[in-house]
Amino acid sequence: MTENDSYRAMLAAVQAFHDKHDFRNTGGEEMAYRVALMTEELGEISACVTKGKDISALAEECADLLILLMGTAIAGEFDLNKAFWEKMQQLDKRESRMIKGRIRVSEFRDT
Numbered sequence: 015m016t017e018n019d020s021y022r023a024m025l026a027a028v029q030a031f032h033d034k035h036d037f038r039n040t041g042g043e044e045m046a047y048r049v050a051l052m053t054e055e056l057g058e059i060s061a062c063v064t065k066g067k068d069i070s071a072l073a074e075e076c077a078d079l080l081i082l083l084m085g086t087a088i089a090g091e092f093d094l095n096k097a098f099w100e101k102m103q104q105l106d107k108r109e110s111r112m113i114k115g116r117i118r119v120s121e122f123r124d125t
């Protein structure tokens with residue numbers, strides 16, 4: 015494991031990016047704008063799959079989305095690392111089912 019593997023190092027890099035462009039005072043941390051940017055990146059991820067682009071293109075678009083997600087945690091002043099581990103604990107308790115040939119892990123509240 016290297017320093018690059020730590021959430022703390024990744025978050026510091028994203029924070030430095032926000033500081034460099036003063037996102038806090040220039041609209042870059044407005045939540046509705048961030049949601050639009052994340053949606054845009056999700057579309058780019060989708061295009062990688064539907065257009066059959068190579069895996070490096072998919073990795074780059076996933077990185078774009080991850081950077082935006084971490085920046086959204088900065089903008090919203092919440093601890094994404096803590097939220098991640100709390101959610102993983104919840105997911106680990108859920109059951110899985112095969113639905114139309116694909117696995118789904120969910121609470122299955124409506125069935």
Ligand SMILES: [Mg+2]
Nearest residue numbers: 055058075078
């Ligand atoms: Mg992109």
